[in-house]
Amino acid sequence: MMPQTHSFETGANRPVVGRFAPSPTGRMHAGNIYAALTAWLVAKSQGGTIVLRIEDLDRDRSKAEYISAVQRDFELLGLTWDHGPFFQHNRDEAYSEAFQVLERLGLVYPCFCTRADLHAASAPHRGEKFIYPGTCRSLSAEQVAAKSLLKAPAQRLRVPDAMYSFEDMVQGHYAQNLADDCGDFLIRRSDQAFAYQLAVVVDDAAQGVTSVVRGVDLLCSTPQQLYLQELLGLGHPRYAHIPLLVAEENRRLSKRDHDAGLEELLARYKTPEAVIGHIAGICGLTPTCDPATPEQLLETFDIAKLSELFSDPVQIPWS
Structure with missing residues (x-):
């Protein structure tokens, strides 16, 4: 017997609301900036807005000092948001309600x-x-x-x-x-x-998120989230899973790669515009690495060509 098939039309007929969803476990690095920049361009190119959500679900690893730092980093880079900041640490009641729905379904x-x-x-x-x-x-x-x-x-x-x-x-x-x-x-x-998985589905729905741009490493999580959305009667965002910036083949860039941290990038490239331009250039969002603000990149960004911008849909070497 063939398994039943559930095919979803995502993000249909709803205002575009994208999101930044950093975890406050350290300062921003090139990979965070690239993902946030792409999310911002995707939303803003469609006349949409951006939610800032601080994903501090892991309370042992989340640090208060990074909550303010990440907001300052976004502002410095010209990555503005329209709603929030929202937090996960005070959302247990909402998560519990969703959990109880799933319990009542016997699942x-x-x-x-x-x-x-x-x-x-x-x-x-x-x-x-x-x-x-x-x-x-x-x-x-x-x-x-x-x-x-x-x-x-x-x-x-x-x-x-x-x-x-x-x-x-x-x-x-x-x-x-x-x-x-x-x-x-x-x-x-x-x-x-x-x-x-449960928290992100509940939060996206509550905050009106209809556009999710994130790394391709989370592609395999999306069917689980579609399933949760279906069970909870929630809408389905439109998804874009972008290639990962990698320090070396098959090892994603992370906060331990200190030369890619924002402080080091500013020391090397001198201005926020130069940092944005360099990241946009090596990731394929723009043909050059010339300094630019997100607003300037928006002028030439074409969402219809999003899938063509990345020569490798899985990983991009950081340099």
């Missing part, structure tokens, strides 16, 4: 697996993610009670044997069988913190 169950258990039970899929093998899916009430005495469970969402597909603005058609390519996924951790 949530406790999971006692450790990371080591998951790695032992399943091979990584698509080079990145482990597929949950359903170890705790059919535990009896007695088994759950016994295991709960030893360990607090996380909570997983049952997924169907169904294809979820959409058209990405950069990557084109993308489809995933949730059962085969993902498995039941976490929506709440064992420490009671809500998982990213």
